[in-house]
Amino acid sequence: MEEQDGKPVVYVYELDPATNSYAKPSIHHDRLKVGVPFPLAVELALQRRTGRAPEEPGAATVE
Numbered sequence: 001m002e003e004q005d006g007k008p009v010v011y012v013y014e015l016d017p018a019t020n021s022y023a024k025p026s027i028h029h030d031r032l033k034v035g036v037p038f039p040l041a042v043e044l045a046l047q048r049r050t051g052r053a054p055e056e057p058g059a060a061t062v063e
Contacts, residue, residue: 004029006063007029007030007044007045008029008044009027009028009029010027010028010032010044011025011026011027011028012023012026012027012032012034014026014036017042025060029044030043030044031043031044031045032044032052038059
């Protein structure tokens with residue numbers, strides 16, 4: 001996971017079994033959604049620098 005212009009960016013590399021090499025990565029900015037090796041969906045915009053999602057909308061946080 002990287003940061004670009006203050007926003008998270010995730011590069012996903014998938015192994016091509018036919019060539020046994022990694023294919024061109026998919027790039028995710030706001031939402032990471034993959035089906036391999038298992039279904040996974042993450043709203044990247046909700047992630048803070050700590051890597052945790054905010055608790056509840058309007059909840060106080062301690063920095």
